[in-house]
Amino acid sequence: MVGKKAFTSKQKQLARLAKAMGHPVRIAIIEMLLSQSCCYHGDMSLEIPVAKSTLSQHLHELKDAGIIQGTITPPTVKYCINKENWSMAGKMFEKFFQNDKNHG
Amino acid sequence: MVGKKAFTSKQKQLARLAKAMGHPVRIAIIEMLLSQSCCYHGDMSLEIPVAKSTLSQHLHELKDAGIIQGTITPPTVKYCINKENWSMAGKMFEKFFQNDKNHG
């Protein structure tokens, strides 16, 4: 039990982002938001094969991970990608896949 | 219940890869393998703060997802990144983050 290191915050953050993307429903949500700039729960509900309550849960998880944002525009809720965080996430994954430790 | 589309195999594959990366232990494993070319269970066990049986489970998951490979070299087992699959995964994530539908 000596010498074992705790996880770094980068490792934890990357894992958190990956986990948030680790479900087909959430991949589909992100793709819709990326391709249409913004979308409404109802729109997504027509395309994605889960109950609206389940969709809401997945949206909540993506929001929690910082990947998307929601804005209330009664009676609907408009979701969009959190562009700043999405860009950061993209860079993290890029570095990870390149294992590029010298340009960070 | 009309008009809902099943998930594409790309969506499912990306979600599967993301899910496999969605845990700090598995991120740490991949980082070790990327930086040292190859590693042994025992080496990783000294660095990563989980029981050896738990580590074995995580290695199994990464193998299942196609990210790593294991070769028995008695009495140890040598793990390495499945470079071909890793490269493909990198490209999938790259496209996803760029939402680049015109160059695939």
Added chain:
DNA sequence: TTAGTTGTTCGTATATTTGCGAACAATAAA
């Protein structure tokens, strides 16, 4: 106020994940 629309939260059930130690398997060494 009463309906209607949209989306979230609640309550519940089931499935999966994570984790550990014990037991096991495979091999090498004595």
Added chain:
DNA sequence: TTTATTGTTCGCAAATATACGAACAACTAA
């Protein structure tokens, strides 16, 4: 054969994740 080393699998417990419909909240329109 016995012992030691390495790593996996088993058995179990606890925590999370997934999913659904019902109920609810917030707002708009009649």
